[in-house]
């Protein structure tokens with residue numbers, strides 16, 4: 158970028174660039190005899206833009222008009238006293254260009270300024286009056302003056318309320334204009350300015366400019382203050398929403414939910430009650446099994462933008478104990494994901510025209526699918542994900558829906574509604590989106606446990622895990638809270654670790670006998686197990702890496718966290 162040229166005045170270098178373009182044979186030919194020439198100036202402005210000078214076609218046209226007038230004035234002056242350079246700084250350039258053109262009597266050109274006839278040589282489109290002192294100045298005297306007054310004013314590209322004149326001026330003078338200059342003012346006669354001295358004109362122009370600038374800053378300040386207030390309100394609303402939940406027992410507003418929530422031994426279930434149930438579902442490691450028996454998990458997700466999320470989910474599934482982990486992603490994500498790990502089986506099919514067919518070849522062998530990590534929100538991919546969910550339902554396998562998969566569900570809750578092996582794992586934002594889509598009313602975040610239970614019920618008692626400072630897990634009847642100690646580190650990808658581990662645990666839980674889970678729904682046990690494991694990984698990784706903890710560090714902790722929680 159050579160210069161910022163949003164100011165009103167043209168610098169010499171900018172003017173020369175304009176003349177170089179305008180003077181080209183092709184441009185002159187295009188202008189010749191053409192009354193409608195806006196397209197030519199559009200082209201000129203565009204080429205100036207490419208050189209780093211931002212000017213509108215109209216600005217270019219006016220500038221050329223003014224230069225021509227100066228040139229013809231100078232030409233006339235030359236005849237009289239040879240003072241042309243004082244009148245027209247760009248005389249030589251103009252001479253070079255215009256001397257090749259059909260002859261126009263300079264006096265005609267000069268006179269035309271006085272009567273506003275802009276079309277006399279057939280190269281100007283629609284005349285315009287002069288409604289600004291500086292324009293008047295430039296039009297009437299040439300503009301050698303700006304070299305003596307190197308003023309560069311920057312106007313914003315959006316409307317600024319500009320007050321012209323003193324405070325007693327009529328109200329219509331407050332009209333905003335997109336150029337940053339007052340619009341809608343009655344056109345003033347040129348005489349009004351031509352009678353004033355150059356110094357006076359400049360002074361008036363500067364006054365107006367400063368006033369405009371001041372107004373702009375006032376207006377901008379006001380806008381920023383409003384924006385700040387809006388942000389603060391939004392922030393306190395979010396903080397309020399993220400407050401630890403009121404205990405259901407202490408909330409007299411929702412007796413129905415209290416009753417339902419307390420059906421698990423009269424209290425919301427916490428770690429001590431559920432961790433033993435998770436232990437019960439873990440398959441023993443024996444030499445009697447073959448590859449695949451402990452789990453073949455499919456991750457549906459991974460696109461150009463997001464390759465980390467499906468990788469985190471898939472590698473977690475393996476590290477938790479699945480034997481095979483498949484990723485079904487787009488073509489351009491596949492090589493990237495493969496390069497992260499040779500352990501993963503990666504299928505570049507998600508954006509192929511026969512995506513469903515390709516995935517369906519594998520579905521009969523999969524024990525569960527995790528839909529959404531790194532899926533993105535491309536309509537085609539969402540449609541394929543939807544078809545895969547439908548197909549997976551017919552195979553009766555657990556379906557964990559996370560991230561962009563939840564975006565899809567918020568658009569069409571019926572896709573998963575009522576499927577008893579469906580588990581949703583929203584973060585707070587995803588949860589409120591889902592809640593509002595299903596209930597058609599804003600989420601009342603004073604009681605998250607109740608809201609999660611409501612969402613689950615409305616979806617046909619699907620298991621829902623609301624992730625947060627405490628993870629709330631419910632099937633609409635029972636509510637569990639996982640508050641396993643984690644850390645204050647909230648790097649992206651932790652949710653993918655959770656959904657990947659849940660893919661495996663859900664498979665194990667559904668394979669286990671009702672005895673092992675003491676009658677508690679397998680989805681709830683699996684979800685609790687995955688939350689506790691993710692938080693434990695977070696805690697351990699944070700212990701080692703502190704602020705530098707990343708999801709990859711958490712994945713390194715899976716083995717020992719799993720042992721600590723479920724195998725000690």
Ligand SMILES: NC(=O)C1=CN([C@@H]2O[C@H](COP(=O)(O)OP(=O)(O)OC[C@H]3O[C@@H](n4cnc5c(N)ncnc54)[C@H](OP(=O)(O)O)[C@@H]3O)[C@@H](O)[C@H]2O)[C@@H](O)CC1
Pocket residue numbers: 395462463464465466467529530531532533560561584585586587625649650652653
């Ligand atoms: N390495 C990778 O490849 C990774 C890829 N990933 C993949 O990225 C995709 C998009 O996923 P996503 O979660 O960023 O999506 P989206 O719904 O736009 O949410 C963002 C908005 O929600 C807000 N927000 C979030 N949590 C909140 C909370 N608890 N409480 C309150 N607000 C909360 C937050 O608001 P902010 O604070 O920014 O104003 C933000 O604007 C998806 O495919 C996923 O799998 C990730 O897995 C990470 C690692």
Ligand SMILES: Nc1ncnc2c1ncn2[C@@H]1O[C@H](COP(=O)(O)OP(=O)(O)OP(=O)(O)O)[C@@H](O)[C@H]1O
Pocket residue numbers: 560583584585624625626627628643644647648649650651652653654655688691692
């Ligand atoms: N404030 C918190 N304190 C402790 N643990 C938390 C907190 N918030 C979230 N977690 C844990 O982090 C894990 C992931 O939750 P998070 O809200 O980061 O998911 P997400 O936004 O879907 O993640 P991702 O970045 O993968 O999209 C969950 O196990 C949750 O328990």
